[in-house]
Amino acid sequence: MPVTAETRLRAGIVNADRPALARVLASVGVFRPDELDVALEVIDAGLAPGADHYRFAVAEQAGVVVGYVVWGRTPCTDAVYDLYWIAVDKAAQGGGVGRRLLKACVDDVRARGGRLLIIETEGTVAYDDTRRFYFAVGCDEVARIPDFYRPGADKVVYRLQL
Template sequence: MRATGVFREDEVAVALELFDAPDAPGAPDGMGYRFVVAELAGNVAGYACYGATPMTLGTWDLYWIAVDPALHGRGVGTELMRAVEDAIRAEQGRMVIIETASKPSYDATRRFYARHPGCREVARVPNFYSIGDDKVMYAIELGGAR
């Protein structure tokens, strides 16, 4: 996560704490966080963390997705997204919600989501993270097969 250059140190700490949680990676009990890890030549190429959204029927959150910057543009992020979507479908999930920031360092992230099949921007909350840094929300409706 640090290698991406996008996440603050407190965000990295939270992500690592979740990954090191007793139910990681991906146990259905406990805190409910699930993980998908992409490997290339025996090394971690990227990972995604997701979980069911409390008090909803079939809605899930994609909490984190991070790919080694040296591997950007090689399909690792797309494969992680597909794996997350497939896993959520297998749990009868119907929707994935993704939240990210609007600051310039997240431009590539927003472009990634905007071009991902079925992913669309659904809301913005102005100045959510800080003045000038909006929360940008995306949704993917998971009907049937891709």
């Protein structure tokens, strides 16, 4: 799907985004039920009154939510941030939405004086496309923990130098 002028990004999430983000997460087809639960917990933490750790950007096309990214400062570091989750609706993938979401995250982290963005993902076949995405957008693979998630499922750590 080509990127069109209809793709709009906005900062932050509102309660009405929760079902839309749940739909996006379900559509991508790679997340296991326990991963979906954690992704929704992060969304709920971001929606909680007074929450200020989790920072979100949401992508919409024609008023419909098609993706989001969430990140936050890593505790006990001077200026490192973690990208916790990024997802683009299956039907909208490959059209530049993910790249724009990552840029929104990077721009925000830079504006806050961040120097590194850390991203973790799985080393399994199911995440081959995801790792291609991280490579394409300039992330460096800096660590790999064999059998981290379960036997045969490594944790792969990427670093984006800001």
